[in-house]
Amino acid sequence: MAKIISLVFSNHYYVVASCSIFILMTLGLLIISEYVFLEPYVTGHVQQGTEIGFVLIFILSGLSSLVIPMNIYRIKSLNLSKRKVGGSVFGSFVGSIAGACSCGPIGFAVISTFGSVGATASAFLTNFEIPIRIGAIIILLITYYTTIRSLRIECKLNF
Amino acid sequence: MKKILIFAGVVAAAIMSIAASLSTSSENIDLDMDRTHGTISTAMGSSILGSPIAPITIIEFGDYQCHQCYNWFHNTKPAIFENYVDTGRVNFIFVDMAFLGRDSPKAAQASYCAEDQGKYWEYHDLLYLSQEPQIDNGWANPERLKAFAFNLGLDMELFENCLDSGKYSKRVQFNIDEAKKHGINGTPGFFIVGPDGQQKISGAQPYSVFKLVLDSMI
Numbered sequence: 001m002a003k004i005i006s007l008v009f010s011n012h013y014y015v016v017a018s019c020s021i022f023i024l025m026t027l028g029l030l031i032i033s034e035y036v037f038l039e040p041y042v043t044g045h046v047q048q049g050t051e052i053g054f055v056l057i058f059i060l061s062g063l064s065s066l067v068i069p070m071n072i073y074r075i076k077s078l079n080l081s082k083r084k085v086g087g088s089v090f091g092s093f094v095g096s097i098a099g100a101c102s103c104g105p106i107g108f109a110v111i112s113t114f115g116s117v118g119a120t121a122s123a124f125l126t127n128f129e130i131p132i133r134i135g136a137i138i139i140l141l142i143t144y145y146t147t148i149r150s151l152r153i154e155c156k157l158n159f
Numbered sequence: 160m161k162k163i164l165i166f167a168g169v170v171a172a173a174i175m176s177i178a179a180s181l182s183t184s185s186e187n188i189d190l191d192m193d194r195t196h197g198t199i200s201t202a203m204g205s206s207i208l209g210s211p212i213a214p215i216t217i218i219e220f221g222d223y224q225c226h227q228c229y230n231w232f233h234n235t236k237p238a239i240f241e242n243y244v245d246t247g248r249v250n251f252i253f254v255d256m257a258f259l260g261r262d263s264p265k266a267a268q269a270s271y272c273a274e275d276q277g278k279y280w281e282y283h284d285l286l287y288l289s290q291e292p293q294i295d296n297g298w299a300n301p302e303r304l305k306a307f308a309f310n311l312g313l314d315m316e317l318f319e320n321c322l323d324s325g326k327y328s329k330r331v332q333f334n335i336d337e338a339k340k341h342g343i344n345g346t347p348g349f350f351i352v353g354p355d356g357q358q359k360i361s362g363a364q365p366y367s368v369f370k371l372v373l374d375s376m377i
Contacts, residue, residue: 034227034362040372045365047230103225103259104345104362111258123260123294126226 004151005070014069022065029057029096032106056095056133063140064092070147078154091143095136102126197357199341199350201252203333205270205279209240209250215376217249217369220256220338220348223266223286224294228347231363232287238366243373253283255334256346260295265322267331269304272321276313285311351376 009015030036035054036044046054068089107126110118125132194202196216204218217239221228243249255270257263266286273282285307291298301322308318321327338348342359349360351369353376360368 037362037364037368040358040360041368043365043368047227047234047363049230103222103227103347108258108344116261119258119260127293127296 004148005066008070008073008151011073014073017069017072018065021068022061025061025064025092025096026057029061030054032104033057033102034104052130053133056130056137059137060092060095060133060140063137063144064095067140067144067147068092070151071143074147074151074154091136091139094139095133098125098129098132098136102129196252197350197352199254199352199357200337201254203330203337204252204254205283206274207250207252208280209244210247211250213244213247213250214354215243215249215373216352217244217251218350218352219251219253220334220343220346220350221253222255222257222259222263222346223270223290224259224263224299225346226290226292227345227363229287229290231347235363235366235369239369239373242370248377249373254338255331256338256343256348257331257335259346262295262297262299264328264331265301266299266304267334268325268327269308269318269322271327271330272318273308273311273313275321276317278311278313281311282307353377 009018027036030044031038033053035046035050035057036042102122102125107122110122112118114121192202194200196218199218201216201218207216219228219231239249240251244251255264255267257267270279270282270286273279286299289298289303289307297303304322305315305319309315341350343361345361347363349369351358351360351372355376358372358376360372
């Protein structure tokens with residue numbers, strides 16, 4: 001497993017991609033989930049009772065930054081279909097939207113645009129934010145496992 | 160003559176019934192329709208909490224079902240009140256931005272029904288103390304809103320008539336429109352209005368941010 005990871009990330013392109021995904025996703029999720037505020041002052045704050053959501057953001061971003069570059073490597077190196085990256089992107093996307101649609105601007109925009117349907121969807125994503133994020137993490141873990149397995153077989157690496 | 164008297168009686172009864180129906184569907188509390196803070200009309204919001212002559216006003220736009228409003232209510236508001244509102248330097252107004260679910264506008268209306276009986280802030284606090292994590296799961300449905308009123312010892316007949324008739328639906332809608340007009344696109348949203356201007360704060364920001372803004376205005 002470690003050898004496959006070092007194989008992928010021996011190319012600086014994937015290291016840059018991984019770091020970019022982690023930083024952008026973490027920062028984005030921290031802002032939309034209202035752990036970080038940019039106005040009137042840049043400030044960070046973990047409210048009492050929101051610690052689990054805070055930790056899940058880092059796990060989700062960490063896994064996404066690991067799994068997405070590995071899948072890109074798979075596609076580029078082995079000329080596979082782009083659909084193969086689906087699991088990692090889907091997991092990241094699901095995990096991201098879970099916390100976005102609450103009382104904040106994204107939830108407001110969804111409700112304003114789609115009315116009662118938007119309100120129902122937003123309420124669902126808010127009510128089940130933690131289970132959805134955990135679900136997304138499970139999807140990413142499964143994708144990680146299948147990616148490692150696939151690379152081991154397809155690259156004919158016998159570790 | 161008898162016919163005239165009967166006709167007059169019927170007309171009088173009709174006028175009285177119309178007057179009675181109008182009196183139940185209109186608001187009968189004293190609202191200062193010209194009350195503004197900065198550029199914001201707070202006429203339809205809550206009464207002023209704290210010193211009415213305080214130089215700074217915090218206006219909170221909130222939803223009773225919003226969990227970030229709940230977080231702010233429990234984590235940040237107490238320190239602001241202890242250091243600024245209770246000392247007379249700042250006062251506080253709550254304006255509804257009830258958009259999150261079907262029970263949100265009803266909860267906001269219920270707070271004004273409680274205001275009719277002089278218990279707006281008690282009801283407001285009770286809603287935030289009783290908030291459950293899930294939106295529209297029934298914790299703020301009309302039956303629970305009535306139960307909260309009962310717990311506060313309100314006159315239930317008055318409260319139920321007020322809530323069921325939708326007496327304050329237009330007031331809540333006015334507040335939502337006022338919030339949108341001022342670019343509030345999430346809850347809680349705040350305007351700190353001081354003698355020299357106003358500062359917007361979006362989200363359940365920590366006490367340190369409010370302290371910096373308030374101290375810069377005092």
